[in-house]
Each structure stands twice: as structure tokens, then as C-alpha cells.
Amino acid sequence: MDPVRALKDAGPTPFWLDDPGRPQATSALVADTSCDLLVVGGGYNGLWTALIAKERDPSRDVVLIEGEEIGWAASGRNGGFCESSLTHGLSSGMDRWPGELAELERLGMRNLQAIEDTIKKYGIDCDWRRTGSLNVATEPYQIDDMHEFAGLAARYGCEQTVLDADQVRAEINSPTFLGALWDKDGTAMLNPAHLAWGLKQACLDLGVRIHEHTSATAVAEAGPGIAVRTPYGRVLANRVALATNAFPSLLKRHRLYTVPVYDYALMTEPLTDEQLASVGWHNRQGFSDAANRFHYVRLSADNRILWGGYDAVYHYRGRVRAEHDQRPETFATLARHFFWTFPQLEGLSFTHAWGGAIDTCTRFCAFFDTTHRGRVAHTAGFTGLGVGATRFAAEVMLDLLAGERTERTELEMVRRKPLPFPPEPIRWAGIQATSRSLARADENSGRRNLWLKTLDRLGLGFDS
Incomplete structure (x- = not known):
């Protein structure tokens, strides 16, 4: 069967957002208001910033505004891999901050545990599973790299288990798998939209004022505070945290530090018991392959397979437009790769095919800055690993806005920004x-x- 035929009934909506339990949007801001802290952006980074701000000081008046709806963008349509790494992987951290990598790894694991603790504390039903993840080899040369990486990880207290072909196929059965590296504790799998919606409800329960369908159009100093304009009203805040990520920053000086790239994914129909047995996957780890142009893959709670990645598409001048969310040539490529990896699933259909923009910077992990005499904080650049790292970034922004010297703000990773991208062309x-x-x-x-x-x-x- 031509793999592309499996796409014939695939809808364009991200699977996670195609949910009858999706919460109703809050009202737009339609009048001037004031607050202690304004958070701009209703993805993970903004939600964590608002939540932690209220946890640190319950009396603080916090407002969050979102141009669309909570979790509608990357936070609601990603693969649901929540990783401990703050540096886009151990190798990237070693290349950039070898002197503080041990500290970054420690903080990353602490951050991952804090996410788990928060989910339990607020009763967020997001199918959190601390399964770990597999990085699979599909070419012989990749196996040697995995042994080298396992040795590097051990130096930093991270247990990474190398699996041979028989061992990895006992975990997930694909004839293309030649080996794998299993990180058993550094990754959790979750439902990304449910996490965003759960954080929204936790924020509301703590008294955060959330206004959806309220975009920020400009930021400027206004006496002792910061004024942020919206279509129907102005917010005057003592402090502002900008969490817009792939979308153009309100601060023009930051716009050369990130570019939006488009990522795509497919979701299958639920596997039958027989189909799931043919694949194995008893431990339900997420996995990716070890190529540069890699796939990321996981099981959903109802035993669908999410199959994403490979193409990362940049459009000239960094245009972020809804029409880029659908790319049939990429969906066709992903479908072919899926059935090459799992030939035993021939005849399975895809129910959803979607894409969207994520942000990246030249060091491939978050960077930080403050402006307006320390009253505005900004972070971006998560490069697809933001499910976990956005919480850490929220803590950094709040530290910076408070003018505090902490173990986070003392990091070179926090104090230095990446090189900007050059202008077009x-x-x-x-x-x-x-x-x-x-x-x-x-x-x-x-x-x-x-x-x-x-x-x-x-x-x-x-x-x-």
C-alpha cells in the first residue's frame, strides 16, 4: 500500500487540541487595568511564570494576557516530551558551558521533579508518566557515538544504558533499530494540552487574572511602571515578563536572536491489541532517532502513535503564518518513514496531521535578558525542548525581575546571550x-x- 493513502482522512487540527474537554476561553481585556506583574503569553513559559509568582507571593496581583487561547500554539501541539535537560542535550551543554554543566544537570533534574510535584499538588490530569526516553540508532556509525555519550553522561551522574539490537527491539520492535541509548529517569511523557489547561486552572485558582484573545501591541515606560498596550485597554504594571517565544518580541532588540522554524507531526488511529503487541512498547518510552534530521515518537494514552519531526522549515524573513501549518510534502515524507520503521502496521491510518512554528536561537536553548531598568524580563529560544525548560526559565525571569542573585542568575548560561542571526538574505x-x-x-x-x-x-x- 502507498503510505500516503494513510493520510486520506487526516484532519488538520493538532491531536491534543482536538479535545471535547477543552476549557472555555476567559474574557478579553476591554478596559485599562493595573497589576504588580504582567505576563505576556499563555504558553508554558507564561503559565509557569504566573503560577510561580503567586506561589512565591500570594498577595502579588498577577495578570496574564494571551493573544489567542491558552496553549493554542507550541505548548498545545508538541510531542509531550518533558526532559530534564536545560541545554538541548548533554553534548550541547558540554560544548558551551563545560565548567557549569554539572550544575546545569543538577538544576535540570530538580526542575523536572518540581514539574512532577506541581502536577500532583494541583491535581493536573495530563497523563504524566516518568518513562524515560530512547535515542535509537538506525545506522551502524551511530552505535559508537552512543557508547561515547553514555561515558560522558556517567561523568555527570546521568545513567544512560546502551542497548544492542535485540535489546532495543525487545523494547520497541522495529527492523530498523540497531541499538539505542536509554535515559531511564530524565524524561517524562505527558499530554501537552492537558498540562497547559491544568496550569491555567491552577493559576486561576490562585487568583491570577487571565485574559485570552488579548494581544500585546507595545511596551513602554510609564512613570514608575511599565505600560503595555492591548487592542481595548492598557495594562500598567510594576514588572513585565515577556513569554512570546516564536512570535515577534515586543522588544525589537531581541528579534534577531530567534527565528521561527516549522515542525510537523502525524497521529495514528488507536492501535488494536494485536497491532500494539506486534510493536511491543511495554514501557511506553518516547523515542527519537540519532540522525541530524530526526523523528520524535511516542504513544498516547489511548495507544495512538505520534510520529513527528524530520523536516524543520524556515520561511524567508521568518514569517509566522497559519498557512504554513499544513505542508503535504512533509506529511507524505513522514508517512513513508513511519511504515518503513513499522512495516507490521501496514493498513493503519492517520487521523491528524499538523504543524506550527517553534523558536530557535544560535545556541539552541533558552536565553534571558532584562530591559527598562530591570522592570521587563524576556526569555526565548527553547528550540523544541521547552516543555520542561520553560519552568526553569520562568524562575529565572522572576529572579531577574526581583533583582535577586540566585544560583540561577549566576549561571553563565543566564548572564550571556547567544549570537544574533544575521539579517536577510x-x-x-x-x-x-x-x-x-x-x-x-x-x-x-x-x-x-x-x-x-x-x-x-x-x-x-x-x-x-
Whole structure:
């Protein structure tokens, strides 16, 4: 069967958001107001910022505004991998902050546990499962890299178990798997939309004033405070936290630090008991493959398979538009790769096919800044690993807004920003050259060409 035929009934809505339990949106802001803290953005980062601010000081008056609805963008349509890494993986952290990597790993594991504790504290029903994750080898050269990585992880107290072909296929049965690296404790799987909606309810219960369908259009100083304009009213705040990520920052000075790239995913219909038995997957780990152009894959609570990744598409001038959310050529590629990986599932259909923008920066993990004499904080650049790292970033922003020196604000990762992207058309040309080079490396046993080696020397290397 042509794999593309499995897409014939796939709807364009992200699976997680296609949920009859989706909460009703709160009312838009239609009058001027004031508050102690204004949070701009209703994704994970903004929600964590509002929640933690109220936990730190229940008397603080916190307002959160969101241009659409809570969790409608990347926070509601991602793969649901909640990882401990704050640095886009151990190798990336080693390349950039070797002197503080042990501390970053410790803080990352503490952050992951804090997310789990919060979910339990507020009774958030988001199918949280501390399964760990597999990074699977589909080419022989990738196996040697996994043994090397396991040794590096052990130096930082992270247990990573190398599996041979028989062992990984006993976990998840695919004829393409030659080995894997199993991180048993550093990743949890969850329902991403339910997490966003649960955090929204927790914020409301603590007294956060949330206004959806309320976009921020400008930010400026106003006497001792900060004024943020919206279509129908102005918010005057003592402090402001900007959590807009892939969307253009209200601060023009930050717009060269990130670019939006489009990521895509498919979701299958639920597997029958026989189909699931043919795949195994008893421990329900999420997995990704070890190529540069990688897939990320997981089971849902009702035994569907989410199959995403591979293509990461940048549009000239960084345009974020709804029409980019659908890309049939990518969906066709993903469908072919799915049935190549799981030939025993021939005949399975996809029910959902979706995409959307995520933000990335030149160091592939979050960066931080303050403006307006320390009264506005900003973070962005999560590069697809924001489910967990956004909570840590929220704590950093609140520390910065409070003017506090903490173990977080003392990190070089927090104190230094990445290199900005060049302006167009150089940006476009550089991203396209990198994308083509990464594809060639996958076809050439991982060997990186001169362009990628140059980026590595500049601290801009990208290998995942």
C-alpha cells in the first residue's frame, strides 16, 4: 500500500487540541487595568511564570494576557516530551558551558521533579508518566557515538544504558533499530494540552487574572511602571515578563536572536491489541532517532502513535503564518518513514496531521535578558525542548525581575546571550546551507562538511 493513502482522512487540527474537554476561553481585556506583574503569553513559559509568582507571593496581583487561547500554539501541539535537560542535550551543554554543566544537570533534574510535584499538588490530569526516553540508532556509525555519550553522561551522574539490537527491539520492535541509548529517569511523557489547561486552572485558582484573545501591541515606560498596550485597554504594571517565544518580541532588540522554524507531526488511529503487541512498547518510552534530521515518537494514552519531526522549515524573513501549518510534502515524507520503521502496521491510518512554528536561537536553548531598568524580563529560544525548560526559565525571569542573585542568575548560561542571526538574505542562505549540510551528513555516516565544521568552531554547531 502507498503510505500516503494513510493520510486520506487526516484532519488538520493538532491531536491534543482536538479535545471535547477543552476549557472555555476567559474574557478579553476591554478596559485599562493595573497589576504588580504582567505576563505576556499563555504558553508554558507564561503559565509557569504566573503560577510561580503567586506561589512565591500570594498577595502579588498577577495578570496574564494571551493573544489567542491558552496553549493554542507550541505548548498545545508538541510531542509531550518533558526532559530534564536545560541545554538541548548533554553534548550541547558540554560544548558551551563545560565548567557549569554539572550544575546545569543538577538544576535540570530538580526542575523536572518540581514539574512532577506541581502536577500532583494541583491535581493536573495530563497523563504524566516518568518513562524515560530512547535515542535509537538506525545506522551502524551511530552505535559508537552512543557508547561515547553514555561515558560522558556517567561523568555527570546521568545513567544512560546502551542497548544492542535485540535489546532495543525487545523494547520497541522495529527492523530498523540497531541499538539505542536509554535515559531511564530524565524524561517524562505527558499530554501537552492537558498540562497547559491544568496550569491555567491552577493559576486561576490562585487568583491570577487571565485574559485570552488579548494581544500585546507595545511596551513602554510609564512613570514608575511599565505600560503595555492591548487592542481595548492598557495594562500598567510594576514588572513585565515577556513569554512570546516564536512570535515577534515586543522588544525589537531581541528579534534577531530567534527565528521561527516549522515542525510537523502525524497521529495514528488507536492501535488494536494485536497491532500494539506486534510493536511491543511495554514501557511506553518516547523515542527519537540519532540522525541530524530526526523523528520524535511516542504513544498516547489511548495507544495512538505520534510520529513527528524530520523536516524543520524556515520561511524567508521568518514569517509566522497559519498557512504554513499544513505542508503535504512533509506529511507524505513522514508517512513513508513511519511504515518503513513499522512495516507490521501496514493498513493503519492517520487521523491528524499538523504543524506550527517553534523558536530557535544560535545556541539552541533558552536565553534571558532584562530591559527598562530591570522592570521587563524576556526569555526565548527553547528550540523544541521547552516543555520542561520553560519552568526553569520562568524562575529565572522572576529572579531577574526581583533583582535577586540566585544560583540561577549566576549561571553563565543566564548572564550571556547567544549570537544574533544575521539579517536577510544572509540569514536565509545560512539556514538553507546548514539544512542541506545536515542532510548530507546523515547520508554520509555522520561526517560533517566544512560548513558544519566552521559552525562548530564558532560555537554554532547543530547536530540534533
